Amino acid sequence: MALSKEVVKKVAISYAYVAIWISLSFAVIVYNKYILDPKLYNWPFPISLTMIHMAFCSSLAYLLVRVLQVVEPVTTMTREFYLKNVVPIGALYALSLWFSNSAYIYLSVSFIQMLKALMPVAVYSLGISFKKETFRSNTMANMVSITLGVAIAAYGEAQFNGFGVFLQLGAVAFEATRLVLIQILLTSAGIKLNPITSLYYVAPCCFVFLSLPWAVMEMPRLIQTSSFHFDLLVFGTNSLCAFALNLAVFLLVGKTSALTMNVAGVVKDWLLIAFSWSVIKDTVTPVNLFGYGIAFLGVAYYNHAKLQAMKAAEEAKTAKAGQGGDEEAGKLLEEKESKNGEEYEKKSDEKN
Template sequence: MQERKKSKEWMEGAITYFYLLFYIAISSGQIFFNKWVLSSKDINFPYPVALTLLHMVFSSIVCFLITKVFKVMKVEEGMTSEIYLTSVVPIGAMFAMTLWLGNSAYLYISVAFAQMLKAIMPVAVFLLGAAAGLEELSGRMFVIMSIISIGVVVASIGEVTISWVGVVYQMGGVIAEALRLIFIEIFLKKKGVRLNLISMMYYVSPCSALCLFVPWIFLEKPKMDSSGSWNFPPLTLFLNCMCTFILNLSVFLVISRTSALTARVTGVVRDWVVVLLSAAIFADTKLTFINIIGYGIAIAGVVAYNNHKLKPVSHSVNSQAGGTNSNSQEKDPGVQIPLSTKASS
């Protein structure tokens, strides 16, 4: 009996680690995949708005098929036109902006440097959250924000070839992602609506696609019409869109299998993997010692931020789990929306 229990625990642990490794692999792979699609001479498809629009259209179609045609999952109730207009539309618009600007940055800066700039995300989330009344100012948070900011500045100073256009795109994407997270928090706290990932994507993806369609018509469609050299093989297009969709599902699997804290820590590991692998894969990535030092400082601040933010949540989850099942203390099945899908950019 004891051996069977240990075997079951070992199997559960193995499945959990598989989900974590799968998330790191698919998230890192999608970043490299998008970079390759946008900058590869073989495909020659330097159209980030069009690429992101294709991702959102694909996600909308798949979610519709899953929920309405094959009915594998049911769209959760509670959505009203008022909630959709005041919450889902802003979330969808900011999600579209995040992916658009993030993908655009890959045309000008390296994947590694883009990840380094993304480390400033907690600062943007905290400042915007404080402005919206969702965050409380404190000496500890000021120190954490300062550490992250200093780290990003040092990493930027160490960049060999810096493109300020790419930096502006990336920072714009960071601000848009921060606003998206703020809108999601307002959506959860003030509207009281909780959706699983498929339901969230079912509502958000069409809205994001519509928001991307407008800039695509005016900014990229004329370029695509005038240039006959671009090429996007159907199989590559399908695989790229499918990887994006699977990435979003993997976020949900990690959170539902473990906890929000584990998902965020895994994201930090993913960022390091992306930075190091990009230096080995892409010719435009040249890491300097100052790059590494600065990014290390920023990541230390990000880890401190995650620990500070999620400690109350982790304590609450553990207390609830301790009263029911001491073997499932880390699981948090109540988390029903993705904390972040920025990796899809």
């Protein structure tokens, strides 16, 4: 059966959004690694790099929201609500970005992607703790399999660094907590932020939180590094890629679904592992691949289970709507038949 042009067009657009997101996410990760790695660009200041990103994104978001008015701000965002709900999310985002960027100094790109496979485990575990997820033994068993796979991959890592692993696991924990808090604090309050409004509200807060550790840990070292000159081309294009990635997330999730992004993320991880091994020449051992293969199957099963749950919920919703429609149609038919009977009796009376 031939597909209609409309269906082909819709599929092509969806694949285009996926390709754009994968390309930009790939570019940001490799670009950050290039800047921070001592063997490459050799600028090991992750807090400074994150602050540059936040300053750039804050400025562009302010331009789009307040000056050009391309996106409307949230009208119900009061100062009290911002301090109580958005500031904690901004703090967690700052910690997540700081730790994840710092990990690039100590770990290979491929191993970092393997460790990121623990994200569903962290989100699900925190979801249970905050009573946003229901405990299911089969799901928990799947989480254990993912954890086991990542542990095997870590055991086989040729360039294992304990501090780097601590940083990346910390980044996963902070990011998972941020995602759960978004669901609790914002979604429950009926506030939905797209990437532009998210950056508008969160990025300045994130910048402020990062300024304290930056003043203590990196500012003195930067002052002593007199040979460094700010490269506008490198840091400008790097920040632009980070901002564009946020827009790509908005397009991908808005035009497809969050589940599509999760599946695309798995494809991106394999591409990054291949790139790290073939181009950057990072060592990827057979034990690495075996362990990540187990974790990959666990993540794939998790995504499949979520897809089936979404389909079941959608079918139940459609069936309920159809049942309601059938009941409404039945009522209308009964009313019509009753009305026709009354008219028939009236006409019979008139004839008599």
